Amino acid sequence: MIKFVDLDRQRKNLKSDINLIIKGVIEEGQFISGKEVSYLERSLEDYTKSPSVTVANGTDALSIALMSLDVKPGDEVILPSFTWVSTAEVVCLLGAVPVFADIDRNFNIDINKLKSKITNKTRVIMPVSMFGRCPDLLKIQELAQKYNLNTIEDAAQSFGAKSNNNFSCTVLDISTTSFFPSKPLGCYGDGGAVFSRNEEFLRKIKTIPKHGQVGRYNYVEVGMNSRLDTMQAAILLEKLKIFEDEITKRNNVAKTYEKHLSRSKSIETPEIPSSADRSVWAQYTVLLDGDLADKRDHIMKNLRNLGIPTALYYPVPLHTSPVYKNFNSEGLNVTSDIAKRVLSLPMHPYLSEEELSFICENLLNVIDEIS
Helix, strand or coil: CCCCCCHHHHHHHHHHHHHHHHHHHHHHCCCCCCHHHHHHHHHHHHHHCCCEEEECCHHHHHHHHHHHCCCCCCCEEEEECCCCCHHHHHHHHCCCEEEEECECCCCCECHHHCHHHCCCCEEEECCECHHHCCCCHHHHHHHHHHCCCEEEEECCCCCCCEECCEECCCCCCEEEEECCCCCCCCCCCCCEEEECCCHHHHHHHHHCCECCECCCCCECCCCCECCCCHHHHHHHHHHHCCHHHHHHHHHHHHHHHHHHHCCCCCEECCCCCCCCCECCCCCEEEEECHHHHHHHHHHHHHHHHCCCCCECCCCCCHHHCCCCCCCCCCCCHHHHHHHHHEEEECCCCCCCHHHHHHHHHHHHHHHHHHC
């Protein structure tokens, strides 16, 4: 059976090197704050040209970013409703208010609709670089500066992507990413990182994950405990060596999907906007024709019976969830439409031409049969 994300093939590719570094960490015995953590932070900075601080996971990274901007109860944070729940929940946990903005056909926040969401309570604009590609981050930063707002890029899915020839995690005031195992750059547990070129923000970003402590028992910020462990850092250092090659392979997979599926009038394949120089293809998500939306479950079931896994990201926009439905969610027409039509196909660097042909031909056949 084809795997939706095949981490086993990657593991076999790296097996001897991974086993060696795991053995090294165990023998050294410094499982927290080992040398590999600082090595990884330097490597991430070398890669992006933006200083980084590693943390326990992507959700903590978002919390730390907001805390570093001193977001207070009642402050408004503009973000998409079409995203994983972490983006909104961290806002609420700080007592701030999520304001949901619509997306465009590329699944990213619609910059043209942002201005109407700005009020005198707005503090932060927080776009999500969805499915491995960025919105036009420069335009978002320009808009924020015009209204004296801060910005955070939720780059949980887009580390390694580029926008206007700038790496994801480098353009906005603060950026965050996730190293969850299924991400393009993932560890063998959980992990995340926060990036900023602003010295004042960076000082807080370094302090908050260590309980707000600078020096022994000297607490200068209200902080939290959020550390990437040494084992995960070591694994990420090894995976970073093949990351560029895997991005190339992911893009080749996406091109093959496009070649096979673009001939169908019932499927809308992803478009890469001109500002997005490179996607890392965290997901390959298509849009089914509107007439097929109510048959999506049937399509998925038929494909599953053929050994082809699929997934839905994100069929329930956050503004429709009970806990978030009372927040500002006006004008989310594209979000509501797209959520009904999304279908994500297997995506990882090691999909073969034969597997991709099998997936595409069977998807097209299933659609033809029910159309």
